[in-house]
Amino acid sequence: MNNLEIVILAAGKGTRMKSSIPKVLQPLGGKPIVEHVLDTAQTLIPKKIHLVVNDEIKNEFEHLKGKFNLIIQKKQLGTGDAIKAAVKSLEKNSNILVLYGDVPLMHLSTLKKIIKFKKDEINILCFNKEEQNDYGKVILGTNGLVNEVIEQKELKKNENFYLCNSGIFSIHSSLLTKLMPKINNKNIKKEYYLTDIFKMASNSDIKIKSVITSEKEVYGINDKKDLAMAENEFQENLRDKHLKAGVTMHDPSTVYLSEDTKIGKDVIIHPFVVIGKNVKILNGAEIYSFSHLEDCKIGKKTSIGPYARIRPGTQIIDHAKVGNFVEVKNSIIDTNSKINHLSYVGDSIIGKNVNVGAGTITCNYDGRAKYKTVIRDNAFIGSNSSLIAPLEIGKNAYIGSGSTITKKVKQDSLAVERSVQMEVKNWAKRKNKK
Numbered sequence: 097m098n099n100l101e102i103v104i105l106a107a108g109k110g111t112r113m114k115s116s117i118p119k120v121l122q123p124l125g126g127k128p129i130v131e132h133v134l135d136t137a138q139t140l141i142p143k144k145i146h147l148v149v150n151d152e153i154k155n156e157f158e159h160l161k162g163k164f165n166l167i168i169q170k171k172q173l174g175t176g177d178a179i180k181a182a183v184k185s186l187e188k189n190s191n192i193l194v195l196y197g198d199v200p201l202m203h204l205s206t207l208k209k210i211i212k213f214k215k216d217e218i219n220i221l222c223f224n225k226e227e228q229n230d231y232g233k234v235i236l237g238t239n240g241l242v243n244e245v246i247e248q249k250e251l252k253k254n255e256n257f258y259l260c261n262s263g264i265f266s267i268h269s270s271l272l273t274k275l276m277p278k279i280n281n282k283n284i285k286k287e288y289y290l291t292d293i294f295k296m297a298s299n300s301d302i303k304i305k306s307v308i309t310s311e312k313e314v315y316g317i318n319d320k321k322d323l324a325m326a327e328n329e330f331q332e333n334l335r336d337k338h339l340k341a342g343v344t345m346h347d348p349s350t351v352y353l354s355e356d357t358k359i360g361k362d363v364i365i366h367p368f369v370v371i372g373k374n375v376k377i378l379n380g381a382e383i384y385s386f387s388h389l390e391d392c393k394i395g396k397k398t399s400i401g402p403y404a405r406i407r408p409g410t411q412i413i414d415h416a417k418v419g420n421f422v423e424v425k426n427s428i429i430d431t432n433s434k435i436n437h438l439s440y441v442g443d444s445i446i447g448k449n450v451n452v453g454a455g456t457i458t459c460n461y462d463g464r465a466k467y468k469t470v471i472r473d474n475a476f477i478g479s480n481s482s483l484i485a486p487l488e489i490g491k492n493a494y495i496g497s498g499s500t501i502t503k504k505v506k507q508d509s510l511a512v513e514r515s516v517q518m519e520v521k522n523w524a525k526r527k528n529k530k
Contacts, residue, residue, distance in 0.1 A: 100142040100211060101190040101269070105178045106130050106197025107150040107169040112319040118153045120197040122323055125330045126354035126373040129317060132200035134163060139204050140193070140211070146185055147197070148178045175263070176279040176288030183276055190269040194290075198317045199264070201329060203309075210307050211266050218271070218297055218304045220245070221264040223311045232291055233257035234306060242304035244295035249284055259306065261291065262314035271302065330355075366402070378414070395431075430473075443485065444469040453479035453497065460485045472507070 110119025120130035130147075137145050145164035147157070154168055169181045179194070186192060193211050195202070210219045220242055222234050230248045235257060237243045245261045275293040283289060294304055317326050334353040335345065343359050345351050347367040357371050360379035369383050372390030377383070381394050384401035391408035394400060399417040409426035412418060416429045419436035426443050433450040435441060441452065443460040445468065456477050458469040467485035471477065475489050478497030489495065489505045496512030505511040 098143070099187075099190050100140060100193060101144045101146065101186055102137045102140065102142045102193045102195060103146045103148065103179065103182045103186075104130070104133055104137060104164075104195045104197050105148050105175060106133075107148050107172055107178050108198070109150060109152070109172060110198070110318070113323075114320070118156070119317065120149075121153065121156055122317070124200055124317075124323065124327055125334065126356065129200045129323075129326075130197040131160070132355070133195055133197050133202070134160070136200075136202050136204060136207065137193075137195060138163070140207060142193075143187070143190065144185075146182050148182050149197075173281070174285070174287030175290035176276070176292065179272070179290055180276055180279075180288070183273055186269045186273070188269060188273075191266060192269050192272055193266045194264060196263050196316065199262070199314055200317070201313055201315055201326065201333075202264070203313055206307075206309050206313060210264065213266055213268075213305070214303075215268045216271070216302060218242075218294065218302060219266045219307050220294070220304060221262040221309055221314060222259050222306045223262060223309055223314060224258050225260050225311055226258050229260065231260035232263075234259040234261050236306070237298075241298070242294060242306055243298050245291035247283070247289055247291060260311075262309070263290075263316075264314065267293075271297070360396075369401075374408075384420075441469075443467065444471065446471045447473035447475070447491070449474045450477070451475075452477045453481065455480040456483070457481075458483045458485060 106120045108119060113119045113122065121128045124132060146167055147164045148167045148169050150172060151168055151170065154166060157166060165185055167182050167185060169178045191211060210221050213219045220234065232245050232247045233251065234245050235243045275296050278296055279288050279292045281288050298304055312329055315326055317323050331352060335348045335351060338359050339345060339348060342361050344364045350367040351365050352370045354371055354373045356374060358376040360377060362380045363377050364382045366383060366385040368385045370388045374391040375389045377394040378396045380397040382399050387401035387404040389406045392406045392410040394412050395414040395416060397415050398412050400406065401420060403420045404418050405423040407425035410424045411428045413430045415432045417434045417436060418424060421438045422435050424441045427441050429446045430448045432448055433446050435452040437454045439452055439455065440457040442458050443466050444458050450471050459482055460466050460469065469483050469485045470488045472489060472491040474492045477495045478499065480498045481495050482500040484500065484502045487501060490507035492508045493505045494510045495501055499511060499513040501511055501513060
């Protein structure tokens with residue numbers, strides 16, 4: 097739709113979230129809630145996106161400048177007041193889609209349905225829910241069109257309606273501009289209800305059609321319980337996407353992904369794996385249980401875990417192995433290299449065919465600055481070694497087990513650093529005589 101403008105309402109303070117982080121900036125799948133809404137809005141290729149926020153959070157959107165027109169709602173006097181703040185920014189001949197910054201699970205296919213309407217029509221996105229709830233209720237006339245939307249708090253005790261209002265609707269800008277000045281705050285909460293425009297439109301013989309979807313899709317997030325439920329639904333959608341793309345998950349419900357996770361073909365993910373932001377896993381890799389990956393790249397046919405932690409800035413190249421209780425941070429592990437167990441590798445470059453023995457650590461921090469460790473191709477690092485950076489270990493070099501290495505080790509050399517073993521004969525007998 098070439099003349100589409102989208103208004104996203106995100107000015108609510110979200111006090112029920114009981115958090116110092118504003119509601120729409122709470123993380124969902126590794127990304128703020130409102131950014132999910134913005135991403136979905138952009139897929140509709142609108143002329144403009146208008147984001148209505150309160151003054152307290154306006155600076156949180158600096159990194160997204162250029163993607164939308166930022167509008168400040170000075171006082172939070174209801175959704176009607178929020179739209180009033182946006183109306184003056186709308187073009188005269190546009191189709192308007194109104195979304196909410198705390199409703200992040202919308203499907204593109206549903207939004208495409210709701211933006212199909214004529215200039216003298218309104219589409220409202222609705223869902224059915226028989227259980228008692230706090231959603232606004234959509235009242236239909238005998239002709240099947242919407243007569244009005246009533247906020248739950250304004251209903252009488254004996255009134256019960258099942259068709260619920262999601263808050264999302266589409267309308268032409270000329271009609272919206274005409275109706276908005278007529279809204280007042282003569283209600284229990286003394287707020288300007290955006291939903292009042294529907295009764296006004298119906299009384300003016302404007303056709304208001306209901307578009308039905310599922311409650312899950314229009315689920316609004318108001319508190320941490322809502323956020324947890326939305327995260328669960330979001331994770332289900334992500335798992336379904338990757339499973340359909342050919343990823344093997346032995347127990348999908350225990351695997352946690354991020355919105356930007358990229359996984360290749362024939363990848364196997366075992367139970368209880370957490371994948372954070374900016375992770376790319378290439379074809380044939382296998383991620384074992386209880387591993388945690390974040391901001392890293394995992395190469396083809398690599399093996400990670402169990403109980404591995406791959407931290408930001410790490411690249412594990414093809415056919416490498418990072419085993420149990422190994423932590424890797426800001427490092428490159430090249431082809432066919434192995435760090436099998438109980439090691440820490442940080443700020444390092446490890447070449448091809450390197451073996452890092454159990455208990456090895458790279459000591460990369462002196463309390464002030466970080467330093468790099470470089471281990472060249474085919475080197476062998478004996479178990480329980482401490483490598484004090486800055487340090488370079490040459491090709492084909494060997495480090496004896498239990499060594500603390502502080503100086504460069506040349507190619508093809510053996511480096512061993514240990515205290516001399518001391519033995520006291522008959523010590524046990526003398527001890528037992530005391």
